[in-house]
Amino acid sequence: MVGxxxxxxxxxxxxxxxxAQLGPVTGGVYLxxxxxxxxxxxxxxxxxxxxxxxxxxxxxxxxxxAERGRSRLWCLxxxxxxxxxxxxxxxxxxxxxxxxxAQIAIACGGDLGEGHGRGIVEVCDRYFSLRGIDTDRPGFxxxxxxxxxxxxxxxxxxxxxxxxxxxxxxxxxxxxFLSNTPNLVVITTSRLPVxxxxxxxxxxxxxxxxxxxxxxxxxxxxxxxxxxxxxxAEPEAFDRLVALCGGSPLLAGTxxxxxxxxxxxxxxxxxxxxxAQGRLTHLVDSVEDGPDPAAVFEVSYAELSSNARALYRAxxxxxxxxxxxxxxxSLLRDAPDEAGNPGDHRDPWEQALDxxxxxxxxxxxxxxxxxxxxxxxxxxxxxxxxxHGTDSERHRFRARIREYHLYAAVAADTVRTARWRVGPLYGxxxxxxxxxxxxxxxxxxxxxxxxxxxxxxxxxDVHRDEDSPPTPDxxxxxxxxxLLELARGGAPGDAWQLAEATNGYFTANGRNDLRALMxxxxxxxxxxxxxxxxxxRMRAQLAEAALGAGDLDKALEHARASLAAAETxxxxxxxxxxxxxxxxxxxxxxxxAVEAERLLRESRPFLDHTRERPLAxxxxxxxxxxxxxxxxxxxxxxxxxxxxxxxxxxxxxRPDRANEGKVLLxxxxxxxxxxxxxxxxxxxxxxxxxxxxxxxxGKVLEGLGELLEGRxxxxxWTDAAEAFQLVGxxxxxxxxxxxxx
Numbered sequence: 082m083v084g085x086x087x088x089x090x091x092x093x094x095x096x097x098x099x100x101a102q103l104g105p106v107t108g109g110v111y112l113x114x115x116x117x118x119x120x121x122x123x124x125x126x127x128x129x130x131x132x133x134x135x136x137x138x139x140x141x142x143x144x145x146x147a148e149r150g151r152s153r154l155w156c157l158x159x160x161x162x163x164x165x166x167x168x169x170x171x172x173x174x175x176x177x178x179x180x181x182x183a184q185i186a187i188a189c190g191g192d193l194g195e196g197h198g199r200g201i202v203e204v205c206d207r208y209f210s211l212r213g214i215d216t217d218r219p220g221f222x223x224x225x226x227x228x229x230x231x232x233x234x235x236x237x238x239x240x241x242x243x244x245x246x247x248x249x250x251x252x253x254x255x256x257x258f259l260s261n262t263p264n265l266v267v268i269t270t271s272r273l274p275v276x277x278x279x280x281x282x283x284x285x286x287x288x289x290x291x292x293x294x295x296x297x298x299x300x301x302x303x304x305x306x307x308x309x310x311x312x313x314a315e316p317e318a319f320d321r322l323v324a325l326c327g328g329s330p331l332l333a334g335t336x337x338x339x340x341x342x343x344x345x346x347x348x349x350x351x352x353x354x355x356x357a358q359g360r361l362t363h364l365v366d367s368v369e370d371g372p373d374p375a376a377v378f379e380v381s382y383a384e385l386s387s388n389a390r391a392l393y394r395a396x397x398x399x400x401x402x403x404x405x406x407x408x409x410x411s412l413l414r415d416a417p418d419e420a421g422n423p424g425d426h427r428d429p430w431e432q433a434l435d436x437x438x439x440x441x442x443x444x445x446x447x448x449x450x451x452x453x454x455x456x457x458x459x460x461x462x463x464x465x466x467x468x469h470g471t472d473s474e475r476h477r478f479r480a481r482i483r484e485y486h487l488y489a490a491v492a493a494d495t496v497r498t499a500r501w502r503v504g505p506l507y508g509x510x511x512x513x514x515x516x517x518x519x520x521x522x523x524x525x526x527x528x529x530x531x532x533x534x535x536x537x538x539x540x541x542d543v544h545r546d547e548d549s550p551p552t553p554d555x556x557x558x559x560x561x562x563x564l565l566e567l568a569r570g571g572a573p574g575d576a577w578q579l580a581e582a583t584n585g586y587f588t589a590n591g592r593n594d595l596r597a598l599m600x601x602x603x604x605x606x607x608x609x610x611x612x613x614x615x616x617x618r619m620r621a622q623l624a625e626a627a628l629g630a631g632d633l634d635k636a637l638e639h640a641r642a643s644l645a646a647a648e649t650x651x652x653x654x655x656x657x658x659x660x661x662x663x664x665x666x667x668x669x670x671x672x673x674a675v676e677a678e679r680l681l682r683e684s685r686p687f688l689d690h691t692r693e694r695p696l697a698x699x700x701x702x703x704x705x706x707x708x709x710x711x712x713x714x715x716x717x718x719x720x721x722x723x724x725x726x727x728x729x730x731x732x733x734x735r736p737d738r739a740n741e742g743k744v745l746l747x748x749x750x751x752x753x754x755x756x757x758x759x760x761x762x763x764x765x766x767x768x769x770x771x772x773x774x775x776x777x778x779g780k781v782l783e784g785l786g787e788l789l790e791g792r793x794x795x796x797x798w799t800d801a802a803e804a805f806q807l808v809g810x811x812x813x814x815x816x817x818x819x820x821x822x
Contacts, residue, residue, distance in 0.1 A: 388416045450551050561595060678706045
């Protein structure tokens with residue numbers, strides 16, 4: 082009698098066949114029977130397995146199709162730990178009577194060169210031995226010859242054979258076993274679909290994570306009689322444990338076995354330890370006699386080149402599991418050249434990054450423009466940094482992660498804005514590669530295309546390939562989670578520099594919740610460092626954010642504190658000018674035109690008179706105050722002067738399209754002729770589109786709607802509302818929509 086259990090799929094009972102076990106999974110070896118013998122080089126026992134009935138039925142359907150002449154190459158894909166190998170072996174064991182010539186599993190997790198990998202030659206030798214083949218004959222004296230003879234013998238059989246190629250990396254590991262014979266089915270497992278076998282019409286079978294209900298059932302199955310008493314006693318903790326497993330049979334099976342073996346371990350305690358240490362790390366540390374839960378990852382890690390292993394360990398120390406291309410150049414800036422393809426002239430870091438991608442340890446996400454590790458691979462990379470790295474290496478990699486993001490944030494901010502800064506890295510040159518950021522002012526100027534871009538930031542068609550540099554905003558968007566982590570836990574001086582570098586991005590894109598976190602960390606850091614210029618700058622940025630949020634009292638508090646810091650002996654006088662300007666802007670927002678004008682004029686001597694932009698901004702603010710007083714002529718004169726300075730700034734440095742748009746919008750509100758107002762608004766719309774300023778664009782569209790009629794008005798106001806919504810200005814969006822009626 083032969084039985085397969087729901088959890089372990091164990092092969093038991095007498096059998097007239099030949100069964101040989103090969104590979105890291107466990108199983109017995111049984112020899113016996115009479116001709117014609119079935120060759121079984123496949124495990125009789127797999128890892129924990131639970132309720133893949135739908136997937137098993139899908140494989141049954143593929144077998145029916147193969148017998149009718151359809152594809153006989155089936156590719157099971159999915160992240161590590163999802164049970165690809167267990168599913169394949171379970172299905173083969175269930176159909177052992179069908180594949181009456183041979184059932185063979187080959188471990189292919191080998192080198193990327195020849196493609197034959199670890200295990201294939203050993204399987205060939207075992208196959209020849211079990212069939213009684215004399216291997217001293219010609220044709221068996223090389224590995225390639227053995228593989229060719231193995232395939233020829235499989236093809237000459239008139240009985241069905243199933244061949245499992247486990248953990249495939251390249252087409253070179255698959256193609257030697259592809260055949261036109263109708264009696265051979267080839268099943269591969271891999272993280273991603275294997276490239277280079279499309280001519281064989283493979284059926285791609287993506288294995289999804291186990292549903293939570295099946296994970297829960299797996300725990301109860303493993304714990305048996307202990308289940309109700311232990312799992313039901315802590316229902317909330319058990320629900321959290323199921324969620325932590327993330328549908329991974331690897332995690333669920335290991336955690337369930339740990340609970341089974343450790344009767345003193347509470348479910349809540351296990352959850353707390355997995356959350357604190359990392360799921361994989363804790364399970365690895367806790368398993369004593371059972372198989373290593375990280376074994377499948379360790380195999381992939383061991384096969385990497387030295388530089389790729391170092392990069393893998395370094396990425397495990399990164400705060401999040403997604404990174405950009407240029408970080409690798411910082412981490413491996415002094416990596417040695419390794420013997421490899423003599424025609425590959427790329428830097429060592431580029432080769433290492435490419436190797437991780439080819440091994441499917443990283444994958445390129447065209448939507449975000451970043452490289453992504455799946456969550457379990459990322460956890461193993463962290464574990465590898467501890468297992469295989471040294472204290473000095475971990476310290477060096479963490480310092481380089483921090484250094485790269487500081488320099489890259491400053492480089493991105495330098496391209497996106499042209500304001501005065503106090504950070505020491507502005508103008509400094511990095512000793513490692515940075516993205517060649519594309520500058521502002523050349524953005525999308527057609528509204529519908531711009532709107533599509535903003536609606537669908539994850540659309541690969543909107544973004545770039547792996548070698549194309551990002552825009553500053555694309556980089557900030559992708560790196561923001563990392564920047565916040567570094568601001569909260571970096572070295573002294575990091576947080577305020579990052580807060581300064583990200584201010585322009587936040588001003589343009591909203592994200593007020595993240596901006597508040599960054600500024601809070603930056604302010605605390607500046608005070609702790611005792612840096613008066615940095616403290617003045619952080620206070621000024623807090624005042625700007627508060628004004629934008631409409632909190633006038635908080636804005637005034639921060640602006641006055643900024644002025645106090647800027648008046649510290651030895652502080653840069655430009656900080657005093659900026660603080661006075663913000664207090665003046667507060668007075669204008671509070672309705673006090675006289676005080677606003679006094680403060681703005683008082684600030685002018687402290688501004689940077691070597692550049693046009695600071696004076697252009699001051700002129701614009703004074704124009705706003707004149708308009709507030711009702712002095713239209715004076716306001717328009719200030720605006721004309723401001724625009725002249727902005728145009729000079731564009732010639733001397735680069736365009737400031739966002740502030741040019743603000744001046745045009747202000748002029749449009751003052752001129753009397755509707756046609757002139759419309760022309761100015763349309764120019765402002767182009768400026769804000771080029772600068773990617775959704776909030777100001779919404780204001781322009783609302784103004785244009787007031788000059789239009791009928792459907793054109795409705796369309797302008799509808800677009801204005803969507804522009805407001807893009808940056809979280811919900812109240813303004815609702816106000817505009819209410820005007821439509």
